[in-house]
Amino acid sequence: MKQIISIVLLAMLTGVTAAGQKTDDVKQSRQAVKQFFGQLKGELQSAMKAGGPVNAIEVCSEEAPAIARDVSKEKGLQIGRTSLKPRNPGNAPDQWEKAVLKEFEQRKANGENPKKMEKHEIVEQNGQQVFRYMKAIPTGELCLKCHGSDLDPAVSAKLEKLYPEDRATGYSKGDLRGAFTIIKDL
Ligand code: HEC
Known part of the structure; x- marks a missing residue:
């Protein structure tokens, strides 16, 4: 009997700890996204102001991965x-x-606000438990200069040169452009 009680207690305790850990991971992921997005958007806006979208392409191609590395x-x-469509x-x-990206499209079609859309799950990868998190990125007005349908020819030319396999044009305001994605080893 005692043994059963301790097993039950242990199971409950482990459950509580796991749930607590997951909440912390979600909070931390939200903070990481906020930091990444805030920094990137700030740099993008100032580069656009300083030299237009052609100039700002470099911010996206060089600064985005650099900021991602720092935040990581x-x-x-x-x-x-x-x-x-990367x-x-x-x-x-x-x-x-x-x-998850397909699920986000479905949730959006069902009327959910993409600004708040997120998903997290603990999954097994290569025999290891990892925490995964994604947050949707809706297309805003600013994004259309480089992801819209009617691009400035100079912007198209530069994008073509840097990204010959570019699939990320033709978006409208409010479309899901993609998502932030996080993996954390547990
Ligand atoms: C000045 C041009 C420019 C603007 C404006 C711009 N982007 Fe991008 N975007 C790029 C470039 C270049 C890349 C490729 C970055 C890389 O190589 O990782 C990119 C990549 C992305 C990616 C990563 C997935 C992929 O397609 O490779 C997302 C998500 C994204 N942009 C969302 C946005 C959103 C949302 C906005 C508006 C807030 C925005 N972008 C505005 C140029 C731009």
């Missing part, structure tokens, strides 16, 4: 961006990310 290191996780093939989604 600081928070002890891996943060990046992904999309069903500009950089290096940002292509893995299987879990692809499923």
